[in-house]
Amino acid sequence: MRAEPRAIVDIEAPLEQVWAVMLDTEAYGDWNPFVFRAETPQPAAVGNPIVLHVRWAGGRTTRSPEVITAIDPPTTDADGVTTARLSYVYAGLPTRLRLIRGTRHQRLVRRPGGPTTYDTVEEFSGPAVRLAGPDRVAEGFRRHAEALKRRVEALVGPS
Template sequence: MEPRPSARIEIDAPLELVWSVMLDTASYGEWNPFVERVECPSPASVGDPIVLHVRWRNGSTARSPERITALEHPTTDDEGTTTACLAYVYEGLPAKLGLVRGTRFQRLSQRPGGPTVYATVEEFSGPLVGFAGPGRVADGFERHAAGLKQRAESLR
């Protein structure tokens, strides 16, 4: 079984507001303790390159080249549940060599009258996944989720 670092949090803010915070990559440095800076076209589109500048809990940093593979803007189904999804695939040298592959999904859902649920997961594969540090990625996702919650709820 491949590692799947993940995080989930409930946010007391409308899904559309949380989505706008997620897509405002220019402001990540103001609230995101994990992804401190993002290089990305604005507005972002599927197929666009995106470079994440991450800060691990120990203070070290890394640059992660990615490509957007899904950008599903908020839609509401017949029961009134609203969902949205952002996904991107890792394109660094280990991926090009087939050693570590990863796709990160960030999904939002909100039932009528309920909180927005933010859930993120990285689907890793490849022979060197252990060197990618799934545990530290999970820690980063938890810090990212907490920052997103704080930011969205402060803007509500």
């Protein structure tokens, strides 16, 4: 079974500013209603463990052990399109039991003169995917994306 909960939002700010907020995991508690705490050695690096403290819409909380698999800093191609990516894989017991595999990607794209698009998706697979609650994950991603937009746009100020 497969599921891919996702959220996408346009942010009126330079991609580099969005990227800086994404990587400042120590400040997540100041703005992020979904991942209200993230524990990882600083600075974040590929291979680091990261424990995400998640708050579901109903208020229940859980811990999600992950491992960072990609930190692709902002790069600009010949057409002036700037991209960046942060990814991590779920490392909890269901993964070790081969019941669920999950990889979350958080991608940023900014075309010349446009907003920065934040796109996050969790690629779930395995026989127990429905137990991961793809719908509640998608709802959490929406809250995360909207809060990221508010945080970055408040830091940048009016355009």
